[in-house]
Structure formats: structure tokens, C-alpha cells
Amino acid sequence: MDNEPGVLARVVGLFSGRGYNIESLTVSEVDGKRHTSRISLVTSGTPLVIEQIKGLLDRLVPVHKVHDLTVGPAHVEREMALVKIVNKGENRVECLRVAESFRARTLDSTLNSFIFEVTGSSEKVSAFVELMSSLGDVEIARTGVCGITRGNSVDLSD
Numbered sequence: 001m002d003n004e005p006g007v008l009a010r011v012v013g014l015f016s017g018r019g020y021n022i023e024s025l026t027v028s029e030v031d032g033k034r035h036t037s038r039i040s041l042v043t044s045g046t047p048l049v050i051e052q053i054k055g056l057l058d059r060l061v062p063v064h065k066v067h068d069l070t071v072g073p074a075h076v077e078r079e080m081a082l083v084k085i086v087n088k089g090e091n092r093v094e095c096l097r098v099a100e101s102f103r104a105r106t107l108d109s110t111l112n113s114f115i116f117e118v119t120g121s122s123e124k125v126s127a128f129v130e131l132m133s134s135l136g137d138v139e140i141a142r143t144g145v146c147g148i149t150r151g152n153s154v155d156l157s158d
Contacts, residue, residue: 002062003029003037011039011063014056020045024079024122024144036064040146065155069147077147081125086113087136095135102128 001007008027015022024042029035043053050068058066069075083104085095092114099106099116102124108115118128122145132138149155 001037003035007062026144026146042145074150075147077145078119079122079125079143079145080119081142082117083132084115084139085132085136091135098131
């Protein structure tokens with residue numbers, strides 16, 4: 001889509017105006033020269049509803065292309081979360097063990113807290129958060145899902 005004011009509001013308005021839910025949303029500029037951004041959006045619905053959403057998005061003027069990564073070529077998707085856990089005692093050692101098994105990076109450590117960065121599928125991130133929640137008080141910041149198709153081709157077309 002074009003990277004200009006109001007485009008994201010139009011996309012979100014399309015969803016809210018029809019009662020569709022956005023489960024995850026990430027937006028970032030991907031080409032500074034052409035002033036284009038990519039929206040990665042996760043929603044759910046029947047196949048008919050998904051086709052309707054794709055059609056509505058495709059008709060928005062600043063949108064160049066709509067891809068459904070759940071059909072067609074294989075794809076890779078990831079989510080990142082920052083997880084702060086506050087605890088004391090033996091639970092701190094267990095936090096480090098859990099983080100290691102999930103390949104989470106320790107970004108900050110104090111006498112009573114850790115901040116971990118975990119990246120992977122949404123299911124992996126949720127499992128990590130659930131385990132950490134059993135070991136102390138948790139605060140979470142999640143990015144939302146970002147995805148791209150696999151293979152040798154690069155889509156640079158409008």
C-alpha cells in the first residue's frame with residue numbers, strides 16, 4: 001500500500017464497519033523510494049468472509065496488492081514479544097531454564113525481574129508467556145504476526 005496518512009485508518013475502518021475482527025496487525029514502510037508499506041493482518045472467518053475481505057481490500061485505491069498467505073505458496077511467519085517477569089528465589093532459576101529452552105534472549109536483568117525477547121510462531125510465543133506466568137507476575141508487549149512467502153521470487157510489482 002502507499003505509505004501516506006489515512007491509509008491504515010481506511011483499512012481498519014473497512015474491518016470495523018463490517019464487524020470483522022483484526023486479531024493481529026503490523027505495519028511498516030518497506031520501500032522508502034516508492035513510499036510503500038506492508039500491512040500484515042490476521043483475521044478469521046468463513047472462506048466466503050475471507051474472500052469478501054480480500055476483495056474489499058483490493059478495491060481500496062492506495063492498496064497495491066492483497067496476498068492471502070494461508071493459501072498458495074509456502075510462507076514463513078513470526079511474532080516477537082518482550083516479556084517482563086517479576087519474581088524472586090528459585091523461580092528465577094526456572095525462568096532462565098524456560099527462556100533457554102525457548103531460545104529467548106535475556107535483554108534486562110535486575111534483582112527481582114527479567115525482560116526476555118522471544119520470537120517464533122504465535123503458538124510458541126503464547127506457550128512461553130503461559131509458562132512464565134506460572135513463575136511470577138508478567139507484563140507483555142507483542143508485535144503481532146509478520147509473514148512472507150518462501151521461494152526464489154520477489155514481488156516488487158504494484
